[in-house]
Amino acid sequence: MKSDRQRVPGAAQRNANKPSLSWPLIALRCAADPGPRLLVRERTGVPRLRCNAPPNLALAEQLLGGVLHRARDTWPWRALIAAAIALAMLSPRPAGAGDIEEFYRGRNISLVIGYSVGGGYDAYGRLVGRYLGKHIPGDPTIVPQNMTGAGSLRAANYIYSAAARDGSVIGTFSRSLTTAPLLGKADFDSRKFTWLGSVTDDTSVCVTWNTSAVRTWDDLLTQPSTFGGEGAGADPDIFALLYKNVFGAKIKLVSGYPGTNDTVLAMQRGEVDGLCGLSWSTIKTRHPDWLKTNKVNILVQAAQKREPDLATVPLASDLASSEEQRQMVKVIVASQAIARPLAAPPEIPADRRAALIAAFDQTMKDREFLDEAARLSFDVNPVSATAIDRLLADAYATPKDILAKAAQAIAN
DSSP states (O other): OOOHHHHHHHHHHHHHHSOOOHHHHHHHHHHHSSSSEEEEEOTTSOEEEEESOOOOHHHHHHHHHHHHHHHTTSOHHHHHHHHHHHHHHHSOOOOOHHHHHHHHTTOEEEEEESSOTTSHHHHHHHHHHHHHGGGSTTOOEEEEEEOOOGGGHHHHHIIIIISOSSSSEEEEOOGGGGTGGGGTSOSSOGGGSEEEEESOOOOEEEEEETTSSOOSHHHHHHSOEEEEOOSTTSHHHHHHHHHHHTTOOOEEEEOOOSSHHHHHHHHHHTSSSEEEEEEHHHHHHHOHHHHHTTOEEEEEEESSSOOGGGTTSOBHHHHOOSHHHHHHHHHHHGGGGGSSEEEEOTTOOHHHHHHHHHHHHHHTTOHHHHHHHHHTTOOOOOEEHHHHHHHHHHHHTSOHHHHHHHHHHTOO
């Protein structure tokens, strides 16, 4: 009887004569895959892993040649498989959920809100902030920070140009700022923001307080009135100027109020007759008493389609008397589809971008979020990041002559 020592060389010889690819492939895996392991080949020809050796990418590249050389003597399909596996092993690995979780664990994410506390953007932003963090790997804390100024243009400029581009800052600002650069009201390129989505679309309205002599659209065209604004690019300013310069409304615009709440207080005190660009959702959620007791007059609405609750209120696009007016109204009203947007700075890492967008989408389906939104009478009709990108691409394709006339129409 032959001993084991005498049989081993024969086994090794037989294994060596087989057209097998296992040795180079396993060696390649050992060298390229991160993890402390060492591969040794026993005399039987069977590869085996031992621990406590660091990965060696240089060795992996050298072994790739061995895989392809061994594959040359095998069936063609095995050669192709071997090459594909080898190349896949040497390809850079994408960042996984673990990397994202590690970044966000224990971290605060700043939620910059471009308006003062208590307004519609603030209320929607804080609502999303209460639930967004739990859908981001690592469970970061969302910290709202109000940054008022120029109708939220200050906040938008900060997010676009100054905020950290690492996924630790997000923000919400006026929907009108998404198309403001096309109308000469902002210097950034809206398409470059990292859009997470919008909680809903919306309708903007012009309102006056019940003490004002201006009670209807016809009154707005015939009687002088004073309307409050917040700054270039803000909804109240844009829509007041649209109705003044395109349709001939006798509006005097008094701009510079810090936010919607401040403009509303000015209206209630009689400093101004009213304001335009006020969200219908804000009236329903923050001021339902206005509707119950007829404290305001709703003069006109601006949206891509008529709001069912406002069936008797004129729609801005229906008031256009020419194709040119209709196109101008269309580009100005386009932003109403992005009523409560959330965005991060441009060029954040791709994996964190994907994580934030996924977290927003999951938040929009979160049962606790939806229940609280319902209790607050907040509209939730989500607009995806992809839909926002598509809408902005369409807006940026508007003919330049129409954009120039629309920009002139909302110039004070």
